[in-house]
Amino acid sequence: MSHPQTNRTGRHRVRQLGKNFRVWTALLLTMGAFPGPSHADDWPQFRGPNCSGISATRMPLPEKFSNTENVRWSAHVGDGVGGASVVAGRVFVSGMTAKETVSLFAFDAATGQKLWQRDWLTGPLPEVHQTNSHASSTPAADRERVYFYFSSLGLLAVEAGSGQDVWQRPLPVPFFVFKWGAGMSPVLYRDLVLFCQDDDLSPAMYAFDGATGAQRWKDDRLDMAVNYSHPVINTVDGQDEIVVAGTGLLIGYEPQTGRRHWYAKALLRNIKTTPVCSEGVVYVSVQSSGIANQWLVAVDQAETGNKDGKVDKREIQAYVGQAPIPEAFFEKTFDRGDLDHDGFLAGSELDVAFLHPDNFAGAKFTSTGDSAASELILAVRGGGAGNVTNSHVVWKQPTRHTDHVVSPFVSDGRMLLVKGGGIVTVFDTRTGAPLRGPKRIANATDYFASPVAGDGKIYVAGANGMVGVLKEGPDYEEFAVNDVGGSIVATPAIAEDALYIRTRDELLCIAQRTGEKQ
DSSP, X not given: OOOOSOOOXXXXXXXXXXXXXXXXXXXHHHHTTSOSSOOTTOBOSTTSGGGOOBOOOOSOOOSSOOSSTTEEEEEEOOBOOOOOEEETTEEEEEEEEETTEEEEEEEETTTOOEEEEEEEEOOSOOOOOTTOOSOOOOOEEOSSEEEEEETTTEEEEEETTTOOEEEEEOOOOOOOTTOOOOOOOOEEETTEEEEEEBOSSOOEEEEEETTTOOEEEEEEOTTOOSBOOOOEEEEXXXXXXXXXXXXXXXXXXXXXXXXXXXXXXXOOSOOOSOOEEETTEEEEEEEEOOHHHHHIIIIITSTTSOOSSOBOHHHHHHHHOSSOOOHHHHHHTHHHHOTTOSSOBOTXXXXXXXXXXXXXXXXXXXXXXOOOOEEEEEEEEOOOOEEOHHHHEEEEEEOSOOOSSOOOEEETTEEEEEETTTEEEEEETTTOOEEEEEEEOSOXXXXXXXXXXXXXXXXXXXXXXXXXXXXXXXXXXXXXXXXXXXXXXXXXXXXXTEXXXXXXXXXXXXXXXXXXXX
């Protein structure tokens, strides 16, 4: 939200009050999607209210800070890339505190006092990409419970006040050939805990009862490849729908039954960003390359491959390492694609193997081995039924400036995109037309955290530990770039007057000093 420092005329005040009313009405409707009497300033899950990145706080947030300046408190929390959630004055975050131990922490938001710590033995864990961590999940929370996911533990709930067990639901341990590892977080909707895991073996979407852990429904998403996109709530004519992006498809679920109510065949091979909903429209940015070429580059051209332009089971096993590959994975993929039964996947067979026949999405095999990424943004109006590709896609815009991990920021009729290297572009949400950019902001680095905003400021956290602060408005003026002294992969959280930044091993609560003006 944009808050001008001065209102010079009565006419400006009227315009600003009308604008604020519309924004606050949308935020209150969004907050209504979550259980319990949570305060409007709470940040209950990954990227806050409805995964939007927008805080409802009216309190001043810091513009300038470091790992010492304007730090209210800090705590070591082990290695991790999952963000913090903040509910009812408590902060929750996870971390790997030993090689085979994951911990969930609760802190007093005002003082940083550790309220409790839960430790779980994980058992042996597979290798994951260096950007990821086994502690990759952001806890979700309401006033009563904290909901936490870990790959070898499943989904569990503990009491928010004490950390004591409430329930635990084992889930299939995810399998990722490319060693990306688990990266999904639970999301709350009314009395449900939603969890989507699109892995290489058992992709599925779940809804659990928040109080008991009972499974309300499950959708086997066997038509999906690997995705990392969180469920969001879209409201059309007073009716809620759960929207999840995936391989080639944007799907609208009926919340109480999990029935696929509508789908749009409008995406690419896979998606790692999370859509944003506003006034009944779902906004998506996605970057994805052809899966066949990706398999050739990652497996056949690796040190363990034989570089013959084909892939066989031995190469895949050699690439994965010592951990055995489940035979079900080969049955689901390799055996399906080996059309001539010669024991190799080559050319278009790779597409057949790794894309479901009902969902042949995204870039296909090219004989040149071109693995250039496809990039696009789009807007889809919710509320349809069946295949809505032709009827409900409002606009679809190819672009070279989406990021494969960073989710879009949507506010005041604009979509802001941040791409690795610090490239920022802005689009009109009504038409998809470009409004500004591409323009490089001051911090040219890799980005994995998504933008978050409050008090008229947008925080853009880079992997190099620098956090850019932009003014929310058409020009996105840069206020400052701040160094917090540690790499940032987790998306920051905002609650009341504080910004919570999780580096690889530390949680910082950042707030400007009382009475200080910036």
